[in-house]
Amino acid sequence: MRNIRLLLQYEGTRYQGWQRQQSTENTIQGRLEQLLGRMCGERVELHGSGRTDAGVHARGQVANFHTECTMATEEMRAYINRYLPEDIAVLEVSEAAPRFHSRLNARGKHYEYLVLNRDVPDVFYRRYALEVPGRLDVEAMRRAAVYLLGEHDFKSFTSAKKGKKSTVRRIDEIRITREGSLLRFSFKGSGFLHHMVRILMGTLLEVGAGEREPDSMTDLLLSGDRAQAGALVPAKGLTLVEVFF
Amino acid sequence: MRNIRLLLQYEGTRYQGWQRQQSTENTIQGRLEQLLGRMCGERVELHGSGRTDAGVHARGQVANFHTECTMATEEMRAYINRYLPEDIAVLEVSEAAPRFHSRLNARGKHYEYLVLNRDVPDVFYRRYALEVPGRLDVEAMRRAAVYLLGEHDFKSFTSAKKGKKSTVRRIDEIRITREGSLLRFSFKGSGFLHHMVRILMGTLLEVGAGEREPDSMTDLLLSGDRAQAGALVPAKGLTLVEVFF
Numbered sequence: 460m461r462n463i464r465l466l467l468q469y470e471g472t473r474y475q476g477w478q479r480q481q482s483t484e485n486t487i488q489g490r491l492e493q494l495l496g497r498m499c500g501e502r503v504e505l506h507g508s509g510r511t512d513a514g515v516h517a518r519g520q521v522a523n524f525h526t527e528c529t530m531a532t533e534e535m536r537a538y539i540n541r542y543l544p545e546d547i548a549v550l551e552v553s554e555a556a557p558r559f560h561s562r563l564n565a566r567g568k569h570y571e572y573l574v575l576n577r578d579v580p581d582v583f584y585r586r587y588a589l590e591v592p593g594r595l596d597v598e599a600m601r602r603a604a605v606y607l608l609g610e611h612d613f614k615s616f617t618s619a620k621k622g623k624k625s626t627v628r629r630i631d632e633i634r635i636t637r638e639g640s641l642l643r644f645s646f647k648g649s650g651f652l653h654h655m656v657r658i659l660m661g662t663l664l665e666v667g668a669g670e671r672e673p674d675s676m677t678d679l680l681l682s683g684d685r686a687q688a689g690a691l692v693p694a695k696g697l698t699l700v701e702v703f704f
Numbered sequence: 705m706r707n708i709r710l711l712l713q714y715e716g717t718r719y720q721g722w723q724r725q726q727s728t729e730n731t732i733q734g735r736l737e738q739l740l741g742r743m744c745g746e747r748v749e750l751h752g753s754g755r756t757d758a759g760v761h762a763r764g765q766v767a768n769f770h771t772e773c774t775m776a777t778e779e780m781r782a783y784i785n786r787y788l789p790e791d792i793a794v795l796e797v798s799e800a801a802p803r804f805h806s807r808l809n810a811r812g813k814h815y816e817y818l819v820l821n822r823d824v825p826d827v828f829y830r831r832y833a834l835e836v837p838g839r840l841d842v843e844a845m846r847r848a849a850v851y852l853l854g855e856h857d858f859k860s861f862t863s864a865k866k867g868k869k870s871t872v873r874r875i876d877e878i879r880i881t882r883e884g885s886l887l888r889f890s891f892k893g894s895g896f897l898h899h900m901v902r903i904l905m906g907t908l909l910e911v912g913a914g915e916r917e918p919d920s921m922t923d924l925l926l927s928g929d930r931a932q933a934g935a936l937v938p939a940k941g942l943t944l945v946e947v948f949f
Binding site: 468469470516518536540545546547548549550551579580581582583585587 | 713714715761763781785790791792793794795796824825826827828830832
């Protein structure tokens with residue numbers, strides 16, 4: 460039994476997220492499993508490093524599947540890219556160790572969120588960046604970000620329902636850079652809860668707009684109360700850049 | 705009579721180029737004239753700095769129109785962006801001198817052509833870059849480009865039918881830069897003939913692939929023979945970046 464690892468890219472705009480749902484829905488996992496099944500002549504179950512929500516993009520999603528199929532990895536890559544819709548692409552196909560699992564072995568992730576900070580649209584970023592007009596105080600957002608670094612209970616920053624699962628995560632880096640009117644927010648960490656990056660973003664943007672103090676982050680983390688954090692920002696600005704193993 | 709100048713951006717993918725044709729066709733000029741006519745309550749004729757072909761993009765197209773309408777320019781910008789389709793945007797609206805004309809006063813243009821030089825697709829560049837797999841010799845393309853600089857008769861590099869109009873143009877700069885697998889070709893000059901940048905690109909890419917010598921450019925220019933130049937590359941890689949006045 461071979462274990463095949465895929466490095467994937469997709470524009471999430473048209474999709475209802477990564478996770479396969481009913482067969483009638485248009486998901487990245489569903490599309491890929493259907494194609495891999497056809498390629499291998501057997502039912503294929505694809506394990507992604509994590510689900511991305513509807514509208515979220517990926518430049519470096521990792522997934523793996525087991526197969527009896529004997530096709531060479533180079534041939535697989537050509538086959539998959541030939542038949543995939545043009546908004547999904549496979550960058551690499553490789554043999555993985557028998558026990559490699561994209562989700563269970565992932566040790567960290569890198570996400571990016573783009574904000575277009577100007578009062579006119581940019582047609583080239585309309586699918587990839589959130590438009591935020593008005594002044595944004597980058598220094599204040601950077602000061603707020605420092606409070607979020609390290610290991611915390613991020614219960615205030617997730618839409619996940621209360622359950623037994625731990626909401627403790629570690630954020631290693633939040634970098635905010637400005638290139639003209641484009642603000643790039645880069646998040647690296649051990650893992651991110653459901654909606655976590657987008658709620659962190661909504662909160663940081665409120666700091667940037669002067670509606671929230673940078674040093675209020677500590678109380679917000681301690682509260683464990685989703686209602687006290689910022690809004691959930693739209694999915695289109697979010698991209699999964701890399702999965703660390 | 706006011707003379708209003710627009711700075712425009714568009715993704716050309718969905719359009720049959722700049723120039724208004726029959727009313728049934730989807731053109732940038734047609735879309736804009738319709739909207740401006742509705743805004744001003746009068747028939748509007750929009751003068752672009754030049755036509756862009758079907759599929760060509762623009763980050764800095766300039767156009768102007770005369771109107772009796774009294775709306776403030778800021779209000780116009782908001783109105784136009786509210787009603788334009790999301791792949792066209794107006795970046796600036798300003799009052800121009802009475803005799804300003806976008807095409808007649810244009811003294812130069814800056815175009816960019818993107819090439820994705822790798823053997824796997826990139827979903828984020830599928831509308832903006834031409835995929836060229838295999839090795840491309842950037843140094844050879846740069847050497848070839850030097851022969852094209854300055855004032856020449858570019859008859860070999862246009863699809864325009866023979867006529868009385870001059871095919872002499874001046875190219876001031878051709879810059880080729882590599883960012884990972886993305887090659888950015890930047891052309892600045894006094895003006896470009898129909899299809900000129902795309903035929904120059906087809907010719908340079910043949911040099912890059914080793915199918916043509918850099919120093920063959922001189923003979924090619926002198927020949928005045930379109931058949932001896934390279935292929936017309938697809939429109940999707942081309943963007944009008946700026947118009948100089």
